Amino acid sequence: MSSIETPFKISVPDSDLDLLQKKLSLATFPNELENSGWRYGVPLADVKRLVARWSEGYDWRAEEAKLNEELPQFTRDIEVSGGHGRMNIHYVHKRSEVENAIPLLFVHGWPGSFIEVRKILPLLVQASPDGKFPSFHVVAFSLPGYGFSEAPKKPGFLASHYAEIGNKLMLALGYNEYVTQGGDWGALITRKIAQIYGGKHSKAWHTNMPFGVPPTLTSQPLTYLSHLFLPYTASEKLGFARSAEFQKEGTGYFLEQSTQPQTLGYSLTDSPVGLLAWIYEKLVNWTDGYPWEDDEVLTWVSIYYFSLGGPTASARIYYEVYHSSDGSTSPTRLKNKPTIPLGVSMFPKELVVPPKSWTTASGNLVFAAQHTSGGHFAAHEKPELLVGDLRK
Amino acid sequence: MSTEVPFKISIPDTQLELLRKKLDLVTFPDELEDAGSRYGVPLADIKRLVARWKDGFDWRVEEAKLNEEMPQFTRDIEVSDGHGTLNVHYVHKRSEVDGAIPLLFVHGWPGSFIESRKILPLLTESSRDGDFPSFHVVALSLPGFGFSEAPKKSGFTPDYHAEVGHKLMLSLGYNEYVTQGGDWGYVITRKIAMKYGGTHSKAWHTNMSMGFPPLNPLSHPILFLQWMLTPYSEPEKAGFTRWKQFQKEENGYYILQCNKPQTVGYALADSPVGLLGWIYEGLVNWTDEYPWTDDEVLTWISIYLFSRAGPTASFRIYYEAQHSKDSGFISLTGGNPKIPMGVSRFPKDMVVAPMSWIKTTGNLVFAGDHTSVGTNKGGGHFAAYERPEALVEDLRNMFRRGGPAFGVTSKKGGYFDK
Numbered sequence: 085m086s087s088i089e090t091p092f093k094i095s096v097p098d099s100d101l102d103l104l105q106k107k108l109s110l111a112t113f114p115n116e117l118e119n120s121g122w123r124y125g126v127p128l129a130d131v132k133r134l135v136a137r138w139s140e141g142y143d144w145r146a147e148e149a150k151l152n153e154e155l156p157q158f159t160r161d162i163e164v165s166g167g168h169g170r171m172n173i174h175y176v177h178k179r180s181e182v183e184n185a186i187p188l189l190f191v192h193g194w195p196g197s198f199i200e201v202r203k204i205l206p207l208l209v210q211a212s213p214d215g216k217f218p219s220f221h222v223v224a225f226s227l228p229g230y231g232f233s234e235a236p237k238k239p240g241f242l243a244s245h246y247a248e249i250g251n252k253l254m255l256a257l258g259y260n261e262y263v264t265q266g267g268d269w270g271a272l273i274t275r276k277i278a279q280i281y282g283g284k285h286s287k288a289w290h291t292n293m294p295f296g297v298p299p300t301l302t303s304q305p306l307t308y309l310s311h312l313f314l315p316y317t318a319s320e321k322l323g324f325a326r327s328a329e330f331q332k333e334g335t336g337y338f339l340e341q342s343t344q345p346q347t348l349g350y351s352l353t354d355s356p357v358g359l360l361a362w363i364y365e366k367l368v369n370w371t372d373g374y375p376w377e378d379d380e381v382l383t384w385v386s387i388y389y390f391s392l393g394g395p396t397a398s399a400r401i402y403y404e405v406y407h408s409s410d411g412s413t414s415p416t417r418l419k420n421k422p423t424i425p426l427g428v429s430m431f432p433k434e435l436v437v438p439p440k441s442w443t444t445a446s447g448n449l450v451f452a453a454q455h456t457s458g459g460h461f462a463a464h465e466k467p468e469l470l471v472g473d474l475r476k
Numbered sequence: 477m478s479t480e481v482p483f484k485i486s487i488p489d490t491q492l493e494l495l496r497k498k499l500d501l502v503t504f505p506d507e508l509e510d511a512g513s514r515y516g517v518p519l520a521d522i523k524r525l526v527a528r529w530k531d532g533f534d535w536r537v538e539e540a541k542l543n544e545e546m547p548q549f550t551r552d553i554e555v556s557d558g559h560g561t562l563n564v565h566y567v568h569k570r571s572e573v574d575g576a577i578p579l580l581f582v583h584g585w586p587g588s589f590i591e592s593r594k595i596l597p598l599l600t601e602s603s604r605d606g607d608f609p610s611f612h613v614v615a616l617s618l619p620g621f622g623f624s625e626a627p628k629k630s631g632f633t634p635d636y637h638a639e640v641g642h643k644l645m646l647s648l649g650y651n652e653y654v655t656q657g658g659d660w661g662y663v664i665t666r667k668i669a670m671k672y673g674g675t676h677s678k679a680w681h682t683n684m685s686m687g688f689p690p691l692n693p694l695s696h697p698i699l700f701l702q703w704m705l706t707p708y709s710e711p712e713k714a715g716f717t718r719w720k721q722f723q724k725e726e727n728g729y730y731i732l733q734c735n736k737p738q739t740v741g742y743a744l745a746d747s748p749v750g751l752l753g754w755i756y757e758g759l760v761n762w763t764d765e766y767p768w769t770d771d772e773v774l775t776w777i778s779i780y781l782f783s784r785a786g787p788t789a790s791f792r793i794y795y796e797a798q799h800s801k802d803s804g805f806i807s808l809t810g811g812n813p814k815i816p817m818g819v820s821r822f823p824k825d826m827v828v829a830p831m832s833w834i835k836t837t838g839n840l841v842f843a844g845d846h847t848s849v850g851t852n853k854g855g856g857h858f859a860a861y862e863r864p865e866a867l868v869e870d871l872r873n874m875f876r877r878g879g880p881a882f883g884v885t886s887k888k889g890g891y892f893d894k
Contacts, residue, residue: 114787339732350750350754
């Protein structure tokens with residue numbers, strides 16, 4: 085099947101760092117309307133401050149070393165069906181000292197990366213002295229086109245192909261049975277893994293971004309009736325408002341990446357400032373008041389900027405899924421409910437926040453936790469809460 | 477109003493130098509095999525254009541041509557509701573026919589005053605034999621575009637762009653005038669017709685055919701019957717297909733500019749290549765196989781790159797319109813303008829409404845239909861630029877002696893004294 089595992093350390097060439105600095109020194113900023121706040125997009129002051137730090141003060145080599153220190157990384161070739169060929173996949177792999185720990189595949193999304201496993205990694209692999217909680221062996225791969233994985237070369241790299249890579253990687257590591265955790269694209273991909281490899285290999289899946297479907301009389305009669313007659317709770321109403329806000333003001337990036345990723349990509353590839361703003365907007369808008377430090381933001385963005393495939397490659401998953409039967413406008417999207425156990429953790433500042441009762445449409449719900457704080461990047465914002473849920 | 481100041485485009489050397497430096501450092505993305513233009517502008521096109529931009533394209537030559545062909549000016553216009561005084565850039569060319577019809581041409585996005593380039597000599601042309609009417613032409617750069625100042629405060633909706641256009645005409649002594657516009661120019665000239673129609677704006681013409689079906693038999697009984705009984709023509713059916721396609725595959729820039737113009741604006745202000753790709757997509761997709769030369773494209777993009785307020789300012793009209801009471805590009809509720817309306821339909825615009833739908837939007841007196849012409853002849857979104865003779869012919873027919881809008885502005889109606 086796949087070739088042997090090769091240890092990997094991030095080591096961005098000096099020439100890339102030089103080019104970045106040259107571009108930053110020529111940065112051209114737009115003007116801004118008076119008192120515009122965050123309404124039109126990222127405020128100018130934020131971008132200028134981050135660019136100033138990126139040009140002077142921010143030390144990529146120090147951050148790179150920390151990542152390499154904390155996250156044991158590897159690469160290996162994985163063969164992908166559909167003519168996509170052999171792809172070199174980058175991943176983090178850390179085993180617990182607990183020999184029969186649960187193998188867990190963590191799948192990131194956009195604009196995330198393998199870095200999202202950073203805080204939960206030590207907690208997940210941790211051994212419980214009294215056997216109070218389970219431990220996990222953790223695998224977190226960079227999706228093709230992200231981080232240090234190769235990017236697809238051909239059109240038509242679908243959700244099922246990402247799922248195929250995840251499954252094959254686990255099998256290659258000797259984990260014939262495993263569980264998964266994913267949000268954003270990771271939610272769709274782990275759902276695919278559950279559909280295709282569920283039962284035989286994937287034994288349970290957990291997501292922090294559950295799909296919710298309004299109940300109908302035929303699909304979920306009891307829920308439908310309560311939807312008609314019982315009032316929604318305050319937090320559910322907030323969830324509706326949050327979802328509506330996202331639909332109204334926050335989907336532009338989604339439509340552009342789903343339809344013209346290459347056009348968008350020319351500017352994101354050529355302008356580190358542009359890429360910074362593009363990603364930073366989500367880091368702020370999609371989190372629950374998370375206190376980002378400038379260096380944290382810059383490390384996150386640098387992973388995109390220095391990625392093997394370049395930032396444009398990361399946008400293409402939107403196009404491929406949009407034009408596939410998994411697209412959000414596709415009527416067959418929610419067919420084939422996976423049968424393996426599903427756990428969800430719900431955070432109030434996720435982009436779309438359905439009532440808990442609606443999430444049973446996405447899978448065989450056995451565990452659901454609702455939290456009062458946290459947003460889209462749960463593993464990064466609320467690592468203890470997420471790990472607590474997984475342990476349960 | 478302050479006085480008019482003659483203007484010549486003269487981009488500082490430092491800006492040309494900065495462009496050169498950025499192009500020298502350009503980083504291109506990869507591209508999928510056989511991607512064609514499905515994922516966006518093809519890489520080969522961008523690379524070719526960048527190569528020309530670095531070596532061969534001569535902005536100073538293009539700049540000189542623009543200054544030569546289009547007499548330009550600036551003047552201050554006071555805008556209501558606290559938006560203050562904006563310095564507005566415009567083209568102004570009078571016909572030698574003294575009683576010519578004053579015409580305000582309003583561009584859209586990603587257009588500019590350059591869209592009046594080809595129709596300018598034709599519109600101002602005079603006919604000694606009185607074969608056709610002549611026009612005095614004013615083509616402004618909308619605030620935030622070209623060499624006009626940009627609004628400083630939020631809330632500068634198309635209503636204020638309309639105010640600027642109207643006040644400009646008045647300041648030039650054109651108490652009565654007509655308008656022509658497409659894209660945002662359609663929205664803005666419609667607002668001019670609503671607010672200043674009758675007293676000042678006497679007729680309006682658009683090349684963007686929009687409308688809604690006359691679904692209410694009570695409000696438009698005859699139209700409703702017509703609509704029910706008349707099947708859609710082949711070009712109209714093609715128009716529906718095109719519109720659906722556009723909404724599904726090409727509307728990303730629109731929603732993004734409505735949602736977060738500032739966020740995307742950082743990339744497009746900082747990367748000339750990014751801006752080139754962003755605009756070029758529209759120039760190709762929205763036209764009827766117009767044979768753009770590389771230099772033509774680069775001149776068009778340069779106007780955005782070198783614009784007074786920078787390219788990001790040009791996106792904000794989308795946000796403002798979306799967040800205004802119109803809730804979007806155009807609101808057809810709230811009544812129609814009463815002044816005579818003319819529409820020219822071109823087959824490859826992204827929206828080609830049926831005539832029965834267009835009739836619900838105004839007092840239609842003239843319709844020019846180019847939709848039956850074959851491809852590469854019909855024309856698309858940038859009608860004044862792609863099909864200048866056809867558009868001018870339509871305007872002449874609308875306003876000529878015996879035409880449906882003859883004499884709306886003066887007794888001479890655009891002709892020499894006899």
